[in-house]
Amino acid sequence: MKRIVVIGGGSGGVMFSNRMRREFSPDDVEITVIEKSEKHFYQPAFTLVVFDLDEPKNLMRPVKDLFFDGIKLVTDEATKIDPANNKVYTVKSGELTYDYLVIASGAKLLFEEPEGLKEGLEASKNVFTFYKLEGAIKLRDKLKDMDGGTIVSTVCEMPIKCPAAPMKFIMMAEDLMKRKGLREKFKFIFTTPMPAVFSREPYASKLISIFASRNIETVANFAPSEVDYEKRVLKDYGGKEVKFDLLSITPPHGGEAVVENSEGVGDAAGWVTCDKHLMVSKKFSNIYGIGDATDFPTSKTASGIRKQAKVLVARLGAEITGMETHAKYDGEIICPMLTRDKRVMFAQFNYEEAISPAIESYANWVLKVHTLRPLYWNLMLNGLI
Numbered sequence: 359m360k361r362i363v364v365i366g367g368g369s370g371g372v373m374f375s376n377r378m379r380r381e382f383s384p385d386d387v388e389i390t391v392i393e394k395s396e397k398h399f400y401q402p403a404f405t406l407v408v409f410d411l412d413e414p415k416n417l418m419r420p421v422k423d424l425f426f427d428g429i430k431l432v433t434d435e436a437t438k439i440d441p442a443n444n445k446v447y448t449v450k451s452g453e454l455t456y457d458y459l460v461i462a463s464g465a466k467l468l469f470e471e472p473e474g475l476k477e478g479l480e481a482s483k484n485v486f487t488f489y490k491l492e493g494a495i496k497l498r499d500k501l502k503d504m505d506g507g508t509i510v511s512t513v514c515e516m517p518i519k520c521p522a523a524p525m526k527f528i529m530m531a532e533d534l535m536k537r538k539g540l541r542e543k544f545k546f547i548f549t550t551p552m553p554a555v556f557s558r559e560p561y562a563s564k565l566i567s568i569f570a571s572r573n574i575e576t577v578a579n580f581a582p583s584e585v586d587y588e589k590r591v592l593k594d595y596g597g598k599e600v601k602f603d604l605l606s607i608t609p610p611h612g613g614e615a616v617v618e619n620s621e622g623v624g625d626a627a628g629w630v631t632c633d634k635h636l637m638v639s640k641k642f643s644n645i646y647g648i649g650d651a652t653d654f655p656t657s658k659t660a661s662g663i664r665k666q667a668k669v670l671v672a673r674l675g676a677e678i679t680g681m682e683t684h685a686k687y688d689g690e691i692i693c694p695m696l697t698r699d700k701r702v703m704f705a706q707f708n709y710e711e712a713i714s715p716a717i718e719s720y721a722n723w724v725l726k727v728h729t730l731r732p733l734y735w736n737l738m739l740n741g742l743i
């Protein structure tokens with residue numbers, strides 16, 4: 359009997375655990391998941407909520423309902439890993455001993471910086487973040503009220519979950535105002551700390567041409583230092599300023615405290631340092647990482663995690679049974695970019711190359727807006743696709 363402990367019951371924790379349970383009976387492999395929250399959110403549809411394309415009630419399910427029978431759920435917070443003794447410490451449930459540990463603790467949103475971000479979000483007047491469901495709802499309502507002004511979508515720093523999401527927002531906001539007949543009354547600005555709007559071709563060139571043709575301004579190399587919601591100005595470390603009437607902000611992300619508290623497990627930002635193909639910790643041979651928690655050099659997406667879960671089950675399964683496997687994660691992710699009403703472009707790539715063409719299509723829209731959520735709840739989380 360091998361004991362696997364999983365930290366985190368988000369997309370990665372559930373996809374891995376259910377897939378592993380289907381492969382191994384509880385008599386052979388004991389799976390225990392430590393999850394601090396009682397709620398699991400389908401985050402990829404937060405952007406849909408902003409534009410009334412999905413309802414908040416569809417995006418949350420109780421964590422306890424997501425796991426197959428035979429998986430033990432501990433509703434608690436993991437505080438520290440002791441790799442030398444194969445133990446995880448928790449707030450209320452004492453210590454858990456593992457033969458293999460899977461870290462699926464996701465990414466934490468950091469609101470301490472830029473200065474004034476927290477105050478701006480709390481005031482809920484003109485600064486919002488759709489990276490949380492309640493923020494997406496507030497942003498939706500604010501957009502409904504607006505009849506003119508400057509809308510800014512800003513990324514504070516990389517990496518972030520779904521790097522295309524802030525671009526989806528600005529393109530969809532522009533399209534919304536056009537459809538309402540208010541386009542001339544608005545200005546749209548996208549700011550990024552990166553040198554360009556997107557890093558991967560052919561999607562980068564396509565996005566540049568979409569932004570240019572629709573008069574969406576890009577401010578590149580812009581690393582925000584301060585949000586002043588009263589004066590409605592966003593400042594960066596280089597002294598540049600961008601004025602806004604509505605600011606949609608993507609806050610900085612970092613790894614969870616449990617990674618930071620555990621020596622040798624993560625890097626300075628709290629991301630679990632793993633082999634990008636084998637998913638195993640660079641330092642500890644019985645610790646694996648999956649999902650946003652890792653330092654894999656690809657986009658942090660649920661689509662990538664679906665691929666990672668298959669690889670991790672194959673690798674861990676081979677390790678447990680003493681068999682050989684060639685399963686490797688190749689970095690593949692699919693990011694559906696809503697570019698305007700009824701049009702979505704898929705950016706699908708792996709570590710090496712682009713996989714999908716840079717085409718906006720209605721078929722992609724149907725998949726993203728109407729199909730992916732039910733697929734997520736019913737098939738992806740159950741490890742069936």
Ligand SMILES: Cc1cc2nc3c(=O)[nH]c(=O)nc-3n(C[C@H](O)[C@H](O)[C@H](O)COP(=O)(O)OP(=O)(O)OC[C@H]3O[C@@H](n4cnc5c(N)ncnc54)[C@H](O)[C@@H]3O)c2cc1C
Nearest residue numbers: 366368369370394401402436464520649650658659660661
């Ligand atoms: C606005 C937005 C849009 C997105 N759009 C897309 C998209 O279009 N396509 C796509 O594929 N992906 C998209 N994503 C990304 C996708 O949702 C994430 O990559 C994915 O859900 C991350 O899964 P995860 O398991 O790594 O982390 P999470 O799902 O965040 O789960 C981590 C879990 O770990 C728990 N946890 C953390 N620390 C501890 C601890 N110490 N002890 C116990 N439990 C702990 C947390 O409570 C959480 O439940 C989007 C995300 C956002 C926010």
